[in-house]
Amino acid sequence: MGITNSNKQTDAHQIGCDGTLKVTLALSAAPDIVSNPTDIVLVLDRSGSMAGSPLANMKAGANTFIDIIDEATDSSRDGVIGSGSRIGIVSFSSAATADTQLITSVADLKTAVDTLTAGGSTNHADAFTEAVGLFDSMSSNTKVIVMFTDGQTTSGSPPAPVAAAARAAGIIIYCIGLIGADGIDVSVLNDWATDPDASHVAVTPDDSDLEDLFADLAANISKPGATGIVINEVISPDFAIMSIIPPTKGTAMAVNTTALEWKIPELGVSGNEGATLEFYIRHISQSSGTKQVNQSIHYSDMEGNLVTFPDPSVKVDCGIIITPEPCPEPFDFTVDGCDDFVTVNLGDTYLESTGRIVELSLTLKDVCPGRRTALAVILSEADCNGSEHPRGLKTVTIPAHGYPSCRDVLVKCIRFVLPDDLSVSCSQGGGMCGTRNLKARVIAHTIDTCHKCC
Numbered sequence: 001m002g003i004t005n006s007n008k009q010t011d012a013h014q015i016g017c018d019g020t021l022k023v024t025l026a027l028s029a030a031p032d033i034v035s036n037p038t039d040i041v042l043v044l045d046r047s048g049s050m051a052g053s054p055l056a057n058m059k060a061g062a063n064t065f066i067d068i069i070d071e072a073t074d075s076s077r078d079g080v081i082g083s084g085s086r087i088g089i090v091s092f093s094s095a096a097t098a099d100t101q102l103i104t105s106v107a108d109l110k111t112a113v114d115t116l117t118a119g120g121s122t123n124h125a126d127a128f129t130e131a132v133g134l135f136d137s138m139s140s141n142t143k144v145i146v147m148f149t150d151g152q153t154t155s156g157s158p159p160a161p162v163a164a165a166a167r168a169a170g171i172i173i174y175c176i177g178l179i180g181a182d183g184i185d186v187s188v189l190n191d192w193a194t195d196p197d198a199s200h201v202a203v204t205p206d207d208s209d210l211e212d213l214f215a216d217l218a219a220n221i222s223k224p225g226a227t228g229i230v231i232n233e234v235i236s237p238d239f240a241i242m243s244i245i246p247p248t249k250g251t252a253m254a255v256n257t258t259a260l261e262w263k264i265p266e267l268g269v270s271g272n273e274g275a276t277l278e279f280y281i282r283h284i285s286q287s288s289g290t291k292q293v294n295q296s297i298h299y300s301d302m303e304g305n306l307v308t309f310p311d312p313s314v315k316v317d318c319g320i321i322i323t324p325e326p327c328p329e330p331f332d333f334t335v336d337g338c339d340d341f342v343t344v345n346l347g348d349t350y351l352e353s354t355g356r357i358v359e360l361s362l363t364l365k366d367v368c369p370g371r372r373t374a375l376a377v378i379l380s381e382a383d384c385n386g387s388e389h390p391r392g393l394k395t396v397t398i399p400a401h402g403y404p405s406c407r408d409v410l411v412k413c414i415r416f417v418l419p420d421d422l423s424v425s426c427s428q429g430g431g432m433c434g435t436r437n438l439k440a441r442v443i444a445h446t447i448d449t450c451h452k453c454c
Contacts, residue, residue: 003226003301004028004217004268005174005200008309010293017318018283020242023293025233025277025309028200029225029268030142030172033072037084038142039102040069041131044116045149047093049181051118054150054207058178061214062089062113065146068218070106079106084141088134089113092127093120094155102134122182123156124149128192132166142272143171146217147192148210151182163192172272176213177203195274202310219306225268228302231277234259234295238285238316249275258295288318325352355419356436364398364409364444372447373398373409379416382437384426391438392416400448 011022030036042062050058066087067077074082081087086102089112099112127147135143145166153159167173175189190197202213229250235241240257250264262277281293292313299307335342360377367373375396380388394414401409418436427435 003305003307004030004272005202006299006307006309007202008294008297008312010312010314012314014315014317015283017286017288017316019316020280020282021239021293021314023235023279023281023312025231025262026197026274027226027229027264027267027307028194028272028274030272031225031268033069033085034083036142037140038144039086039088039135039139040144040146041088041090041102041134042113043096043127043131043145043147044089044091044113045093045122045127045151046091046116046118046120047122047151047154048119049122049151054178054180054210055116055118057207057210058148059113059116061211062148063110064211065214065218066106066109066113068215072218080104081106086141088131090127090131090134091116092123092130093118094123095120096123096126096130098130098134102136121155122149122151122153124153124159124192125156125162128159128162128166132162132169132171135171137169143169145171145173146176146214147173147189148176148178148214149189150178150180150184150207152185152188154182160188160191167194173200174217175201176210176217177201178207178210179203179205194272200274216306216308225266225273226264226301226303226305227266227269228300229262229264229267230300231262231264232259232296232298233262234297235281236292236295238283238287238291239281239293240284242280242282244280245278247275247277249273252277252279283316285316286318288316290315353419355417355421358416358418358438360414360416360440361410361412362414362442364411366406367398367401367409368406368446369403370400370448372400374445374447375411376443377414378441378443380439380441381418381422381424382439383424388439389422389424391418391422397447 005028007026009024015021044058044062070081071077073085081104086104087109088102089099089109091097091099100108131145163173172194173192175193177184177189184203186203189201193200235258237258241254241260244252244254244260247262249267250262252260252262254260264275267273267275290313292311294311297309331346333344364373375398377394379391381391382388398409423434423436425434425436
């Protein structure tokens with residue numbers, strides 16, 4: 001069978017600016033289908049949400065799958081599944097139907113696929129039950145279910161116990177998911193599929209990918225288990241590798257902060273087998289946006305299996321980041337090998353981020369007892385033409401006082417910051433030496449009153 005599935009996934013879809021992700025690479029492999037005859041049941045979703053291009057692309061994918069298995073079992077596309085292997089078709093919506101038994105006729109299999117029509121709800125439990133019923137418990141053939149669906153369970157009993165019983169009986173389950181109108185819960189597909197979950201589940205948002213997904217799975221099912229596996233992974237430069245967990249098979253090592261290599265001597269040579277590698281990466285860029293985790297990933301093995309991995313992305317939220325002072329440009333110089341000191345003139349430099357702090361105080365006159373006061377100070381700066389430019393607004397609540405009569409209240413230390421990059425001064429001096437013309441306006445009124453409208 002070769003590599004029967006490959007996957008790459010992350011444990012989060014959104015992180016903060018310096019957030020971390022767990023990345024999982026997974027593979028599964030199984031022996032050659034010629035020396036290891038296999039009974040395969042294609043379980044195909046024909047619920048109402050599949051109408052249109054999803055159904056057409058699923059049919060194309062299923063027929064391509066059948067053709068690839070046909071050719072792999074007897075080295076020719078002669079219309080007959082050979083070497084003791086068989087394929088069956090089960091379709092489902094509100095209920096499941098065995099459209100064929102386990103047979104070898106390619107024409108009959110394709111006829112069953114091509115006559116499917118969309119309609120009804122989604123009953124996954126009945127689909128699994130019908131598929132399991134096609135297998136002969138006395139047969140020594142490897143037993144495989146390929147479940148395709150585009151949505152969540154909307155009718156019937158819970159499917160998880162039925163899938164678990166099938167796995168316990170030795171049936172290998174793969175799940176292909178299309179993110180359709182009802183949405184796909186990937187964790188549910190992982191629950192149904194054979195372990196490791198990540199290497200037995202493939203999900204796509206685009207139904208035009210379905211033929212490729214079915215073809216990749218069929219091509220890899222038909223090849224022998226893989227040997228001499230080497231995976232070279234390079235992540236996006238916006239991330240850095242923090243740590244690598246020892247894989248379940250083989251060895252993995254970091255090549256540098258953005259690259260790793262995973263080597264597996266053999267996988268799936270004597271039976272169905274999975275391998276998983278987990279590693280942690282951290283976002284090191286300062287920019288927000290949806291970012292691809294992969295820069296590149298390359299797979300090779302001695303058998304020439306064709307393996308592609310998904311390209312997961314993550315939404316990074318860095319908030320609003322302001323860098324007021326750029327990093328200074330370096331001044332290059334050298335020290336000769338025999339010199340024990342060097343004198344260098346670095347030229348002129350200037351104070352950075354200069355500005356002023358204005359601190360205002362005022363007196364509120366005749367504030368009556370038991371009355372709070374609302375106070376606002378508006379600051380502006382006048383340019384050479386007398387036009388005003390806003391520089392700040394401060395609003396303050398002045399607490400009520402308890403004196404028996406009205407009195408003055410001193411308000412101290414109302415501060416405004418005036419960076420020099422806002423200066424509209426007309427004076428000759430620059431920076432701290434320039435004169436800046438400011439205007440302050442004050443608004444105050446009593447908050448508390450005994451007045452009530454008639």
